[in-house]
Amino acid sequence: MQYDYGRCEGARAIPDTFYPIEKLRDFTHIGVVKTYAKDSNVILPGGKDYMLVYVLSGRISLNLMTEDGRERVIYFSGENGILGRLYKMENENDTYAVAIEDSKVCLFFEEHLRIIFRQDEDMIFEVLRNCLSKVSYYMRQTIERDFYNPTIRILRLLHGLYLTNGISVGDSYEIRMDLSLQFISEITGAHYVTVSKVLKYLKEQKIIEKKKDKIIIHDLEKLKELTHEKHIYKYIY
Template identity: 25%
Template sequence: MQDQSFWYLENVDMNGLFCANKLEGALKGKSFNSFKKGDYIYLPDQSSDKIYFIQSGKVKIGTFGDNQREITKAILGSGEIFGELSMIGEDKRRDFAYAMEDTNLCCMNNEEMKALMKDSSSVSMFMLKVMGSRVLNMENRLESLVFKDSRSRIVEFLVDEVEKKGQRIGYEYVLRGFLTHQEIANITATSRQTVTTLLNDLRNRNIITFDRRRLLVRDLDALKAEMV
């Protein structure tokens, strides 16, 4: 199953827009950056003046709560954009961006992107959808935190990841690049122990199986039923 995120479906070549050498002269504000696994791309309170495109790799967007507990807001991969709040008045970063694996980024300063949005209705619409999608995702997460218990939140996250990024193989679905139990806990506002207990329970009932690199869903309908 392919990722259904809209940034892969819109008729806008964001890789070419941010990264292609043929645009080097036109996009003077464009730059290229490589980050090793474990590097921070930016931290809270740093200047918010660029927008980033992930050419390859994986980036975590998050913040620090009470007692410096890490709260994960999003995990993004190749073809996705982040740092977009700089376009709507964010002077300093509220979140951190962290390379979860070796990552290559292309970035553009805000003024350059604003000029492109002014000149291109396609780019403008694309960026509006990026921002709108992020708002909707945060609203959905807030509703989940308020109305659902920890078990339902974890299962909902697994189902969402599989439906967006999983590959169907017969009646099963495989999700590669599976997150650690702690990462799942951070993004679902639960504990690592709760995640581990639930995953082991689902595995014992032959609904899923997993290792450090992948999650295999043997029965997606049964997994969805766990959300009720």
């Protein structure tokens, strides 16, 4: 599925690709191009010494495994997105990446990046912008969790998805994404049961209807209003 990554950048709702670097395609002859079948490991915990994984096609999921064995998606990287480790981190043995579609990537090692940066100094800022866009997203996520209760975070996510991916269809808006309840739970930090209750309430109130591969917003103004309603949980629980 194709998403409009560039639309309404400041209101990004899900951790997906962030700032794509199309210009990096001009330097793939310097790196190492590899293909991965769906469900293949692209980055293993404590992986090798390459610094960047540049996605040429397909889709990669970067995941974190906690000490007690639980797993969580950190972010996705689609076409022209990058993943990797510019510097060795203490917790890098906890992260791994998986191709969730048949994918082609280019691996860049330190010596490759030095060549690229010497040939095109602007590429340094492109990579920095990609990294900082991730930092900015997770800073906002931290603030969301500090200032909003789980119910409001779910509502704000849904409204954010409208801003970034909403498509007008008749009197409604559609968000054409296959987002599971579990994934919404992981993004917002809300319990799976809370997500289920919120979506049930929104459907009963004819505000939002969630289907398998899309979310339909029937009453956008009411949804926006609820994102500012501090006591909405009283109606849901």
